[in-house]
Amino acid sequence: MPHLQTTTATGSMYRIVVIMLFAAAALLATINLPYAPRTWFDEGSHLHVPETLVRYGKYADISATPDGGVEFRYHGPTIGIGPTIMLPVAAVYQAFGIGLTQARLVIVIYFAIAVVAGYALAQRLYGGWPALIALALLLASRTVNYEGLIEYGRQVLGEAPGVAFVFLGMLAWLTALKTATELSAQRTHLIWSVLAGLGFGMALVTKNQFVLIVPLALLLTALLDWRYYRAGSWVLRLVPLVVSVACFGVWTLTQFALLGPGTFFENIQQTRQAAGGAIFVFNIRSTLRAGYYLLRPDLYGGLIVPALAYTIWRARSRTSQGLSEALLALLIGLWLAWFVGASLGWPRYAFPAVALSALTVARLAFDTVAWLRRLLPVAATVAVVYLIAIIALPLALTARVVFTPDDSAQRFAAYLNATVPETAIIATWEPELGVLTDHNYRYPPQPTLDQAVRSTWLGGAPVQYDWYAERPTYVVVGGFGSYTGVYNTPELERHYIQVAQIGTYALFMHR
Incomplete structure (x- = not known):
């Protein structure tokens, strides 16, 4: 807790717990990799694209024709997730042969990046002990019915890679913010701003839902800094936004060049049709389903919304720390608003915001326990037990998935x-x-x-x-x-x- 002195013993305990969590993450990410979770529809459709690229030189989905020929399909998985996943998997296929294990290992690497970058980001924002809690919550981000970061990090899906790129983008953005007022570091400031844009831009390319949230969050953060915080610079306000949108623009133009205008505009039409059934639904049943998912006690103990409110309250400070927390709050808040108000309410759609919320819930939990220790130590003990429970139970559910393979x-x-x-x-x-x-x-x-x-x-x-x-x-x-x-x-x-x-x-x- 904040008032405890940092001693050699507490420092050693901290390092031991962090090492144990990273070791647990490594084991839970790799044991029985081809068989847990059992491969399924979404993963299979994604895997068609790198396989078709290796075998036929086409960036497309594939299906047999009634006479035994080959039909290339340029919609669906070709735009559901991006080349940041498809091309590495294709490279692994080319080097080691086509197989589920090879493809999943690519996502395990992204999972490792997400875990390390998420922990580093929490350390930069909040310090050591909140970062440790955030790391544990990231690993315990599943519920009884729905998967979390470890499960997504074992399948060829866009969630773990997308979260990894957002964490990397935020880390670079924080570094750029730190150098914003240093006249002697303007070149470094520009470089880190560009790197932040690349991190966010790769997230946009990786999975199209990020396009709905990340650019708007960066734009609103820039406006808030201009009119309220005044902690950054115009380079930081503009460069990450421009670079990230440019990344998505380059990928869009690449698709146009590869597919030709006919197929490209057909893809746009089918994407609009699909968006009407999943992305922009505006259905009361979907809203209730999404709201229930966010508030259920087996998802971070039901603390996502209170933690978001606490982060917004902390962001009132007109400092670089307040601006940093404003960006985090905007990313989470905009994502949850879309998820509850407009989307189909499928829990997987909310997961990037859930992963980011590991940091805000950790900050809320740490400060709450510290406050209770001063006022009511017994209540602080109860809070610690509750925190341990909301971490241990999801991890136990994940372990059950990993250690009960389905072949x-x-x-x-x-x-x-x-x-x-x-x-x-x-x-x-x-x-x-x-x-x-x-x-x-x-x-x-x-x-x-x-x-x-x-x-x-x-x-x-x-x-x-x-x-x-x-x-x-x-x-x-x-x-x-x-x-x-x-x-x-x-x-x-x-x-x-x-x-x-x-x-x-x-x-x-x-x-």
């Missing part, structure tokens, strides 16, 4: 390799199988995904897709196909027989 996808893939000819057409909506085997998979067209999202989350009309029109020889129904019911039609029962069931995967063969 059903790999076993089912091995069964397909042994029994189904590679030339046969397999209709399925389990894209992860396309990475585990070399069969010809025929997937539903990309707009069908938007229909499925609206149907399952918003109570819309069922998915309309005549999969049987192409008379596939085999059909595989797994977790996502069952969830959406896309193959739950009379044709499956009438014309196919089930020949295998492994885990959630069922293989049907035409009679």
Whole structure:
């Protein structure tokens, strides 16, 4: 606590706990990596792009055609996450072969960057002990039902890399702020401002939801500094914003050059359609669902919103520290406002704000315990026990996931390799199988995904897709196909027989 003297014993204890947390992070990020969590729809669709790039030289998703040919699809996963993930995974595929483990190791590296950068950022903002708490909370960012940083850091998804880039951007931004008033360090100040923009810009390129929040947060922070704080410089106010937006602009122009105007504008149209079903929904059920997720006691003990309010209160100080906390509060506050007020309310959409909130919750918890120790020591003890509980319980849930691997996808893939000819057409909506085997998979067209999202989350009309029109020889129904019911039609029962069931995967063969 703040009034305790820093002794050799407390310093040693601090270092031991930090080392233990980093060791736990390393173990929980790598044990049973290919099998926990079990690979699934989103990860599988992302993995198609680097595989297609390596095999065909195309930056695209892929599906078999009814006659056994190849159809390249330039929407969906090609813009869902960016080249900051796709290109490293493709490089690993090129060097070590195509496989789930190789791809997941790339994300583990991003996870390590996120953990180290998050801890360093908390140290810069708040000091040693709050940083230790923030590190523990980052690792314990899951709930009973929904995944956290460790689980996202084990799958080829955009959350862990995006958070890593935001942490790096904020670290560079803080360094630039420190040198803003030093006349002798103007060149250094400019360099760090550019690096901050690159960090934030890579987040925008990594996952498109960051585009909604990060530029607006930087713009509002610049305006607040100009009119209220006056702690930074015009270089810091403008350069990170301009560079970050330029990064996204360069990636957008690159897509235009690669895809051509026809496909590029078709992608824009499909993105708008998808946004209407997930990004800008404005649905009361989604709002209630999102609000419940943020306030539930198994997510940082229900402290995200109080911690945000406390950070805003701390940001009232017209100092560089106040400006730093204003940027953090804006990133979290804008993200949560969008998540609750406009989005589909899928908890994964909120995760970058949840990860940033590890810092604000740590500051709130540290100051609360310090305050209670002076006024009511018994209450301080209760608060410490509560803090330990909200860290230990999620970590236990994560450990259960890591130490109970599910290899059903790999076993089912091995069964397909042994029994189904590679030339046969397999209709399925389990894209992860396309990475585990070399069969010809025929997937539903990309707009069908938007229909499925609206149907399952918003109570819309069922998915309309005549999969049987192409008379596939085999059909595989797994977790996502069952969830959406896309193959739950009379044709499956009438014309196919089930020949295998492994885990959630069922293989049907035409009679």
